[in-house]
Each structure stands twice: as structure tokens, then as C-alpha cells.
Amino acid sequence: MQSNVESIEALERKIDISISQDAIQDEVNKRLKTIAKKTKMDGFRPGKVPFKLVSQRYGSQVQQEVIGDALQKEFAEAVKKNDLQIVGYPSYEVKQDEGGKENEDATQLVFTAKFEVYPDIVLGDLSQTTIEKPVTTIGPENIDKTIEMIRKQHVQYHSADRAVEKSDRVKFDYHGILDGNAFEGGQAEDVLLIVGEGKFMKDFEDALIGMNVDEEKTFDFTFPEDYHGKDVAGKTVSFTIKLKSVESPVLPEVDAEFAKQLGIADGDLDKLREAISHDLNREVARQVRSKLKTQVMSGLMDVNPIDAPNALINQEINRLMENARQDFASKGLNADELELKPELFKDKAEHRIKLGLILAELMKVHHLKATSEQVRKVIEESAQAYDNPEEVIKWHYASKERLKDAESLALEENVVQWVLGQVNVVEKKVTFDELMGLA
Incomplete structure (x- = not known):
């Protein structure tokens, strides 16, 4: 009973x-x-x-x-x-x-x-929701800037008989003294660094500028209060640097050989620019889709306020924490020392669970499904970023799990397109750099 x-x-x-x-x-x-x-x-x-x-x-x-x-x-x-x-x-x-x-x-x-x-979800009205669609054009200046970026990616370094300048590659030894004593992690030899890249703290890298080979320099450096190394956070350390080598960057010339290295068989620079333009337009389309998707998901959350079950939130918190631990471990960091706490992930977990429940209801009510053709399109678009697209496509189809991931992406795209048909879409002109987050 x-x-x-x-x-x-x-x-x-x-x-x-x-x-x-x-x-x-x-x-x-x-x-x-x-x-x-x-x-x-x-x-x-x-x-x-x-x-x-x-x-x-x-x-x-x-x-x-x-x-x-x-x-x-x-x-x-x-x-x-x-x-x-x-x-x-x-x-x-x-x-x-x-x-x-x-x-x-x-x-x-x-x-x-x-x-x-589970919450009872009654899908809200989207007719009063407005979504901005970014619109941009690819001009010669964008192609020029991309070529310059590619040149920097193919940079070579030659020995330089002069003082260190920004963008030089240097080799040096260093050791630090804290309260009169050496400390763990405070010394290293044969460190390679491109000055100004931000691998080290800015003040530390700036101390290298103007130094000559075999020169030693001692300077005080204060670590930020929020520095991940608790032993030195907020403290001043006396560092001594010995410079071992200086190399200046040399960028490749934009010529036929440069074009051949980038896959243009006959070295035609016009064809290179066409290929870059094609890639940039593809990236623009990807960014536009991404920004539309973000607004669509936000709009769905706004018109469908729901509660999320704690059981699902806690499961998602555990999943996010495990992903974070694996990510830190892959970077050589100890997650336990960073004190990962469940509350740090609660908001993100709750948002994901709510959105997932809303999307599931939307797909059920409006019978949204991904076709095999749409899944194929997702896989083909993803494969274009690799040197051998056909092999990547075969790789996707060889795994049910990878196919399921592609199906989820295709289904999300169907949701986005359905929502865009219900809301007010207004175009907003932006520069290429603004769209790409470079401005």
C-alpha cells in the first residue's frame, strides 16, 4: 500500500x-x-x-x-x-x-x-527573442595578415652577436634565492625562451632584454599574490640569470618556395592567396555558427526557466572535476594541490543539466532528428582541417562512439536552425578581427 x-x-x-x-x-x-x-x-x-x-x-x-x-x-x-x-x-x-x-x-x-x-517542461515562446547574426567580409588585408602569421609559424632562428631584443630566442641558466635560501623550482639550466611570448612572467622576461652572451644579472622579482606556487606567492625572490646564447628570428620570404611549402604545387602566389581566402571564409562560417549557437542556447534558457535535479547536477560536477584532474595531469600539475572543490563546478554543471533537459524536450516535441546525410556533412567538415581528409572520415566511421558524437553535433545544428526559424534574426556587421576575437 x-x-x-x-x-x-x-x-x-x-x-x-x-x-x-x-x-x-x-x-x-x-x-x-x-x-x-x-x-x-x-x-x-x-x-x-x-x-x-x-x-x-x-x-x-x-x-x-x-x-x-x-x-x-x-x-x-x-x-x-x-x-x-x-x-x-x-x-x-x-x-x-x-x-x-x-x-x-x-x-x-x-x-x-x-x-x-524530472521537471515538467512547457516550452516557452521564442517569438520575442532577438538574435544577432554577425556578418563580415574577407579582404586583401586579412589575407596579408594571415600570410604574416604563417611566416611567423615558419620562423627560423640564427645566432646573433648583439644584446637581447624582444622576439629573440635565448638560452640561459637561472637560480633564485628566497629569504637567503634556494627553493624548490627556483633554478634551471639551458632554458630556451622566446622573449616576449609570455612563457615566463613579464618582468622576468623584460630583465633579459639588453643582456649579452656570458653576462650575468641579478634582480629582484615579486611573485603575484595569486601565483600557483604557494611557497613564493606574494614574495620577493632574488634571481640571478646567466645568458648563454642569443638568436634572432628570420622569417621566410613570400615566394614560390614558400607557397610550395604550404601545399601549392607550382608555387603560384595567387593560388596561395586563393587557398588562404577559402580557409578564412570557412573559418568565418564556423565562427558565425558558433556565435549563433551560443545565442540560441542562451535564448532557450531565458524562455524556459526550470529547476534541475540535484542528482544530475552532482553527476555532472563529478564528471567536470574528473575532466579537470585529467587536464591538469596532462600538463604536469597535481590537481590535489590545486584544491579542486565541487562548488567551483556547480554553476557550470547546473547550466549544462538545465540546457540538456530543455534540448531533450525540444527535440522530442518537435521530432528533431539527425539524418545520415547531416552526420556525414559534420564529419566531412571536421575532416577538412586535416592533411588527409579521407582517412579522417574513415576513422570517424570506424567507431560507434565517434559516430554518436558526430550525430550529436548534427542534432545540435538542427536545433539551432529550428530556433532561428522562430526568433527574430538581425544581421550585425563586424570586422574580421572582431568576429575572430582578435580585436
Whole structure:
């Protein structure tokens, strides 16, 4: 017997479940008799152990199993009867009366089951939502700037007989002294650094400028208060640098050989510019899609305010924390030392769960699905970023998991396109650099 479902919080519910003591005992006895047939005990033949001894040894365990099975059965029936969409698993506790005592009805065991349900989502009206679509054009100056970036990627360094300048590659040793003593991580040899790239703190890199090979320099450096190394955060360290080499950057000439290195077989510079223009336009399209998608998801959240089940939020927090640990480990950092706390991930996790629930409802109500052609398009577009697109396409189709990821992306694109058909889309002219986040 179950009573009515009661609301505790927005998505938390409880229900009382009563189980017959007689029914429990009958099932316990039935199971114990089955166990007795196989029980071995010193002084008795197999299967001939007295029922009382079997009950003494296994009775408590079997009773817990029977009660657990009965609770699961009764709860499942209650869920079906009340048409509930539950999240995770219920928690059970023995019901107590108003005085804090357990139910004294000897014929019934009464438990309270507490659980969470999925939110009821009634999709909101998007007709008053406005989304800006960025619009830009690719000009010769954008191609020139891209060529310059490519030149820097193909930079070579030649030995320089002069003082260090910004953008030089230098090799040096250093050691630091804190409160009169060396400290862990405060010394290194043969460090390679491109001055001005930001690998080291700016003031540290600036100290190298103007130095000559074999020169030593000692200077004080104060670490920021929020520096990840707690031993030196906010403290002033005396560093001594010895410069070992200076190399100046030499960029390749923009000529036929340069074009050939970039895949233009005949070295034609016009063809190189055409290829770069094609790549830039493809990147523009990708950025426009990304910005539209961000606005679409934000718009859906705005018109569909919902609560998210704590069980799902906690699962997502754990997933995000594990991803962060793996990311830190791949960079040689110890996640435990960084004190990752669940609350740091709560807002992001809650946002993701809410958005996921809204998207699932939207796709169900409007029958949005990804076709095989759309999945193929997603894979082909992704493959274009690699040297051998055909091999990348085969790689995607060789894995069900990778295909599922591509299907999810295609489905998201269908959601975006559907929403764009419901909202007000206005074009906004932007520069290429603004669109790419370079301005």
C-alpha cells in the first residue's frame, strides 16, 4: 500500500510505503528453506541442518534482502501508478510518528521513500527573442595578415652577436634565492625562451632584454599574490640569470618556395592567396555558427526557466572535476594541490543539466532528428582541417562512439536552425578581427 505522493522541494518528492510483516516473514522463511537445502555445517549432513540454525546464521541477511526487494517492487508500482519520471535512486527510512517513534503497528512495516523527479517542461515562446547574426567580409588585408602569421609559424632562428631584443630566442641558466635560501623550482639550466611570448612572467622576461652572451644579472622579482606556487606567492625572490646564447628570428620570404611549402604545387602566389581566402571564409562560417549557437542556447534558457535535479547536477560536477584532474595531469600539475572543490563546478554543471533537459524536450516535441546525410556533412567538415581528409572520415566511421558524437553535433545544428526559424534574426556587421576575437 502506498499513500499519495508529497512534494518536499521543487523536484523532491516523498511517498510512504507499507509492507505486510506476515508477507515479509513468509518470504524470509521460503528463502531460508531454499538455503537450508544447500547449507553445510559441522555435525550435520548437507541439507540436514536444522532450520533454526540456518535461521540464526542467515536470517538477518535474508530479511534485509526481502525487505529491500519488497521496497523496490512497491516503489516501482507507485512510480507507475503516479506516472512519475524519477531521477536516480530513492532513499528509504523507517517512518516515525509525530513523537519521533517508529510505527508501532505490528502488522506493517512503514517506510518513507524520498526521491527526485524530472521537471515538467512547457516550452516557452521564442517569438520575442532577438538574435544577432554577425556578418563580415574577407579582404586583401586579412589575407596579408594571415600570410604574416604563417611566416611567423615558419620562423627560423640564427645566432646573433648583439644584446637581447624582444622576439629573440635565448638560452640561459637561472637560480633564485628566497629569504637567503634556494627553493624548490627556483633554478634551471639551458632554458630556451622566446622573449616576449609570455612563457615566463613579464618582468622576468623584460630583465633579459639588453643582456649579452656570458653576462650575468641579478634582480629582484615579486611573485603575484595569486601565483600557483604557494611557497613564493606574494614574495620577493632574488634571481640571478646567466645568458648563454642569443638568436634572432628570420622569417621566410613570400615566394614560390614558400607557397610550395604550404601545399601549392607550382608555387603560384595567387593560388596561395586563393587557398588562404577559402580557409578564412570557412573559418568565418564556423565562427558565425558558433556565435549563433551560443545565442540560441542562451535564448532557450531565458524562455524556459526550470529547476534541475540535484542528482544530475552532482553527476555532472563529478564528471567536470574528473575532466579537470585529467587536464591538469596532462600538463604536469597535481590537481590535489590545486584544491579542486565541487562548488567551483556547480554553476557550470547546473547550466549544462538545465540546457540538456530543455534540448531533450525540444527535440522530442518537435521530432528533431539527425539524418545520415547531416552526420556525414559534420564529419566531412571536421575532416577538412586535416592533411588527409579521407582517412579522417574513415576513422570517424570506424567507431560507434565517434559516430554518436558526430550525430550529436548534427542534432545540435538542427536545433539551432529550428530556433532561428522562430526568433527574430538581425544581421550585425563586424570586422574580421572582431568576429575572430582578435580585436
